[in-house]
Structures are given as C-alpha cells and as structure tokens.
Amino acid sequence: MKFKTFAAFIGPSVFMMLLFIAFPLVSVFQQSFYITQPIYELVDVETCTPGFLTQTCVTETQSMPTLDEHGEIITQTEFVGLQSYRNVLELGRAWEALSAGSWTAFQSIDFWKALRFTLSFTLITLPLVICAGLGIAVMINNATKAVRGPVIFISLLPFIITPVIGALSINWLFRGDGILTAALEWYLQRDIAMFAQAWTIEILMMFYRVWHVAPFAAIVFYAGLQTVNQDSLESAIIDGASRWQRLKYIIIPHLMPLIVFISMIHLMDSYRVFEEIVGFSSQGHVISLQWLTYDFLVPDQAGNRSISRASASAMLTMIGIALLLVPLLRRTWRDHHGGH
Amino acid sequence: MKLKTLLAAGVVAMSSTAAFAGCAIENSVPLKSLSAGFEAWKAVTDAMGECGNFEASLDQEFREKQPEAFAADPSLYHIGGVANATMIPLLNAGSIRPLDDLVAKYGQNLTPNQLIKVDGKVMAVAMMVNAQHMMYRADILEDLGIAQPTTWGEVLAAAEKIKAAGVVEYPLGGTFKTGWNLGEEFVNMYLGEGGTFIGEGNMPTINNAQGVAALETMKAMTAYMDPEYLVSDSTYVQQQFQQGKIAMANLWASRAAAMDDEAESQVVGKVVMAAAPNGSAAPASSLWWDGIVFASNMSDEEADAAFQVAMEGIDSEMVSANNDAAVWLIKGYTPGKLATGAAATAANGALPYPASGPMGIMHTELGNGIADYLNGAKDAATTLADIEAAYMTAAKEAGLVQ
Numbered sequence: 120m121k122f123k124t125f126a127a128f129i130g131p132s133v134f135m136m137l138l139f140i141a142f143p144l145v146s147v148f149q150q151s152f153y154i155t156q157p158i159y160e161l162v163d164v165e166t167c168t169p170g171f172l173t174q175t176c177v178t179e180t181q182s183m184p185t186l187d188e189h190g191e192i193i194t195q196t197e198f199v200g201l202q203s204y205r206n207v208l209e210l211g212r213a214w215e216a217l218s219a220g221s222w223t224a225f226q227s228i229d230f231w232k233a234l235r236f237t238l239s240f241t242l243i244t245l246p247l248v249i250c251a252g253l254g255i256a257v258m259i260n261n262a263t264k265a266v267r268g269p270v271i272f273i274s275l276l277p278f279i280i281t282p283v284i285g286a287l288s289i290n291w292l293f294r295g296d297g298i299l300t301a302a303l304e305w306y307l308q309r310d311i312a313m314f315a316q317a318w319t320i321e322i323l324m325m326f327y328r329v330w331h332v333a334p335f336a337a338i339v340f341y342a343g344l345q346t347v348n349q350d351s352l353e354s355a356i357i358d359g360a361s362r363w364q365r366l367k368y369i370i371i372p373h374l375m376p377l378i379v380f381i382s383m384i385h386l387m388d389s390y391r392v393f394e395e396i397v398g399f400s401s402q403g404h405v406i407s408l409q410w411l412t413y414d415f416l417v418p419d420q421a422g423n424r425s426i427s428r429a430s431a432s433a434m435l436t437m438i439g440i441a442l443l444l445v446p447l448l449r450r451t452w453r454d455h456h457g458g459h
Numbered sequence: 460m461k462l463k464t465l466l467a468a469g470v471v472a473m474s475s476t477a478a479f480a481g482c483a484i485e486n487s488v489p490l491k492s493l494s495a496g497f498e499a500w501k502a503v504t505d506a507m508g509e510c511g512n513f514e515a516s517l518d519q520e521f522r523e524k525q526p527e528a529f530a531a532d533p534s535l536y537h538i539g540g541v542a543n544a545t546m547i548p549l550l551n552a553g554s555i556r557p558l559d560d561l562v563a564k565y566g567q568n569l570t571p572n573q574l575i576k577v578d579g580k581v582m583a584v585a586m587m588v589n590a591q592h593m594m595y596r597a598d599i600l601e602d603l604g605i606a607q608p609t610t611w612g613e614v615l616a617a618a619e620k621i622k623a624a625g626v627v628e629y630p631l632g633g634t635f636k637t638g639w640n641l642g643e644e645f646v647n648m649y650l651g652e653g654g655t656f657i658g659e660g661n662m663p664t665i666n667n668a669q670g671v672a673a674l675e676t677m678k679a680m681t682a683y684m685d686p687e688y689l690v691s692d693s694t695y696v697q698q699q700f701q702q703g704k705i706a707m708a709n710l711w712a713s714r715a716a717a718m719d720d721e722a723e724s725q726v727v728g729k730v731v732m733a734a735a736p737n738g739s740a741a742p743a744s745s746l747w748w749d750g751i752v753f754a755s756n757m758s759d760e761e762a763d764a765a766f767q768v769a770m771e772g773i774d775s776e777m778v779s780a781n782n783d784a785a786v787w788l789i790k791g792y793t794p795g796k797l798a799t800g801a802a803a804t805a806a807n808g809a810l811p812y813p814a815s816g817p818m819g820i821m822h823t824e825l826g827n828g829i830a831d832y833l834n835g836a837k838d839a840a841t842t843l844a845d846i847e848a849a850y851m852t853a854a855k856e857a858g859l860v861q
Binding site: 314 | 526530547551588637695811820823858
C-alpha cells in the first residue's frame, strides 16, 4: 500500500486517539504537578438564616475568593512538583505504620487500603475468570448443535448487562433481608448481614465480577476451540489420553495466546474496579484506586474538588496497570520473537 | 349516588379553575430553573409553570451542574433552587444577584424570616426548612412504658429496653451511609455537644472532648442498629420505618409524610414526630433551608420576570395545596402534626448548618473518615486527628489554608 493511502486510512483514527486519549493524558500528567487555587481574602460577613419562627444572624470572618472586573474568580497556578503524589501516597504515615508493625494502621490510609483491595480483587478474580471462561467454552463446545445457540445466548447474558445495573441487582438480592440473604438465613438458621463487614462484601464483588466477565472469556475461548487440531486430538484418544490429559496437553497449550490475551484485558479492566464500589455502596468498608480518583474529583457541597490529587491518583493507577502487565507483555514479546 | 357524582364533578371543575387561576401574572419572558427534585420543589416549580413560558429542571445532581451553569454568560438558568451549603459556590463565584430592589418591588408577601442575607444584602429567598429530628413508634414506647426520649442518653436507654422486649428487629435506625450522610450525623451530634468545626485561619477544630463524645454516642447507637448501617441512607431508614422494622430514628423532616402514606407504610398513624434529642449542649440536629436564588448573568427585565414568577411559585395558594409536602416558611402554612418535630427542634435551639467553603471539605472528610472508628479500626482520638490531617491536605490544595 502506498504511504499516502495508508495515511488516509489511519489518519482519522490517529487524530481521534491523539485528541481524546493522548492530549487528555498529557494534560492530566501535567496537572498532577500543579495546583490551581482561587485567591482568598478574609471578609467579615453577617449571614442571616431562617429559624422556624425568627432568623438567626451570625457575623464571622469568612474566606471569600476575590473576583476580577468580569466577575470571574481570580486563580493562581503553582508548580508543586511531587507534592500531590506525596499527598496521595502518604508515605510518611505508611512507613510509620509499617515500622510499628501495625497492619490496621497501614490499612487506614486511603491509598494503601485501596491498593490492597484492588490488587487482591484483580489477582483473585483472574484465575477464576479464566477457569470459568474455559469451563463455559468447553461446555458450549460439547453441547449438541441443536441447543448450542440458546446456550451461547444464555451464557453471554451476564456480559450484556450494564455493569452498574448488574452490581445494583446483586446488591438488592443480598442487602438487608434481600431474597438471597433471606434464603441463606433460612437454610443456615442464623442471622446474616452481608453488608456489615468488609470480607463478605469483597466476596460478593468478586463473585459479581467473575459472573460478569466470564462469558467474554468463554466466547473468546470458544472461538479458539474451533481451531484446535482435530488430528492431534484423535491421536491422543487413540493413545488412550483421558479427557483431562487432552485438555492439559493439547487444548490449553493451543489456547495459550488467548489466555494471555484474556489475562491482559482482565488485568487492565479489574485494576480499574469501580462499578462494584458504587453499586454495592461499599465505601465504608472497601475502596478501590479508581474510586479514590473519583472521590477526589467529585465536588463537595461548597464546590471544592481536588483536581491535582485526582490527577496524581489517576497517574498512579496507570503506573500500577503498566507494572502488572509487564510479565505478560514480556511473555508475548518472547513468543513473538521466538517465532521468527 | 347521583348527588355524589355531581359533587365530585363540581370539585374537579373547581380545582381546575383554581389551576388556571393559579398565576396572577402572564409571563412572556422565557425562563428556566434548576433545582433539586424532591416533592417540595416539584410543587413550587409546578406553581411557577402556571405562569407560562417556564421550564423547570428537577435534578438530584443539581449541585454539580449549578456552579458552571450559573457562571455562564448569559446564565443557562434564571432561577436556581439551593440549600444552605449549595448556595456557597454560587455566592463565592458571584453568580447570583442581590435581591433587595426586587424584594422591595414584588416581595410584599415575603416574611422577614424568608430573606437570606449575606453581608446585609438579600441573596436568596427561603421557602422551607428541613432538619433531622426524632421519629418514634408511639405504640411501642407506650407498651413498654417509655416516656418520649429527649436526650441521647434516654434514647439509648429506651433502645436497650426495646431490644430486651424484642418487639422490633432493630430498636434504632440511622442514616449512617458512608459519605455525606455519615458526615451529617456527626455534624448533628457534634453541634449537640456544642462543638465548632473550623477555627481561625480555617484551621480544623474537631479533635477535642466534644468530638470524642459525639463519636462515642454514634458508636453506642450502632449496637442497636441494623449491622449494615454503613450502607443505609435516608430512603433505606424510611423504608425500615414503614415496614415496622425499627422503632426510633433521627430522620429528616421531609421524610415525615412518608410514614403516614397508606400506599407504602404499614405503620400509618403510629409514628410520632418529636424534637431531635439533645446532646449535652444543644439539640443534636442542624437546621437546613431550601430557597430560591437568581442568576447575575441575565438582563434586568429577565430578573424582573423571574422574580415575579418565583413569587407566584411560593405563594400561599401553592402552600395550601401542598401543606404537608414540607415545613414551609411561607405565609398561609398551617403546621400539621408532621411538622411538630422540626418546629420543636428549632424551638429547642438547634443551630443552622454552618455552611461555608471550608465546611464543605470538612463534611466530606468526616463522611469518609468516621467509618474507620465505627468499624473498630481506629480509636476516637486517632480518627479525629486523621480527619483533621485529611482536611488540612484538602484545604491546602484548595488554597483555604496557607
């Protein structure tokens, strides 16, 4: 293909990528080193608010932002280096807690609390998603042709449901005396509160994530299963290989590139776990890195938001994903080069 | 039978005439409003709509949209609905206008109590107040011979008796959902202990004996509450009440009407509205108001029209049609039995919510930080110290603390 044709094809896509991904990323990166604040002045203000019958008036000194002649708030932007990163990481407190040997104190620092959950969530759901996905794929593959369509449709359903809605419905099934909690209580003859402690919420979240993502893995694996060399399988059967041995020595090695692919997608996705936190409203017990960024970004009632810390936290999340992907990327790199 | 039908038809006819006659003026300027979406705002904006050329946005996320929308020139909305705290960003940005001349011109029906003054200038017109106050199941407390509790000590004692009697699933309900709700519970308790949040130079002042006392009361409450308290918001507590699962709760006045809603509630007529229990210094509650503001960035003609339409929205006709939708501050309101709780709380000297820029940050940090104490991860003093530290980080970033 001529370079000109190639460029015409790829140009719009590159432009969009630059505009909507690269530039915002650069901007976030830059903002994480700067702080923008209004310039406040102290003013004595008398404020009157209604009581039920009469007003109460108080006079107090308040910080009011100064306005320019157009009525806009005057702001100043200042380079602060790594200050926002330090504010997010709170290394001093973390080190103090660790050297005192107190895991509880360490886990009460937002970033490390979020990192602990995010990592365990990612690493525990990863093998579960792959196993469940493979299981479903094998099941579909072994189903007779007549029912294969409906089976594929049903197993894809969880993946189609909007994540927040899915998380909310699990929440309602288990919350308070939700149907499933009531059923469990009846079966175990004891009172159960799924949302009263962190570990039960974490289990529900992981269960939800696996339920939600496994169909995607399954459909990819199912596609892979169609290309397994039937001759090798037949000869394995003739050699007396059991079903398990065939899976282990022929099918899984064949699917390995797909398993790596699914793992990468899953690591990237679940390291950004967010819908579960919102859907289960678990902030009191469990938070994730992505939720932390969101929390910095949401303005409070008085309109303050922490853009700089949000930027820093977003950059840290990206670095975390990159680190997690390194082993898998190295593997693909090696395979790629070994093949040539 | 025939007479009844006739009467019914007559009532319908009359009410529809009333609707047509709902607005005294004919509005010709296109106007828009943005406010929260609860019942009272619906009633008020419907009444404004009767004047014509008016479009209302009722949006629970209004507070995230309002600052930007009002800062635009011309402003995207003419009329805004705010509460104590949500007025702060608009006030800070100078995007709402002083109303003194408009009040003088068209505000004959307003009471002085309704005029929200900042630095001597009227900046908003309040229409209703809201506060968390005690609601309890009169039948249960009467059966057990418990008098109406007036302090948190008495509430906890009553809860102990109710728990021992085992008549409801959980004696107490609480809006303890992590975030804004939990922060608000602490604000109430801490005001009840006589504490202040922000001191000189916007420094935090919560790490003290009053703060510890407030936290300890909250922790004592959790022993009598649904163990899933950290996820229960006002709606959840309201439903627990309606389903007869709890016996007492310090709940919002705006939720009172739901207790007697026969379509939803199984405890119609059994819930009594009482004053918020006292802490050691004051009622453990904070007074909120909801009111109307007007954008700076619109022409004076538009402001004139907007103000007149708004006055039609909060007139006595609207109130008499929606008497129980809120605790109105408007002339013509007759406080019913649902309003007694809020009225008694205010009469006992409950303080207004101390809304300000720094307080917004403080509220957020409280809402995020208190769960650690209730979960048992930290003791009270450490929790308060950590919240102060988090406040300092955020306040420095916002430029409020040097």
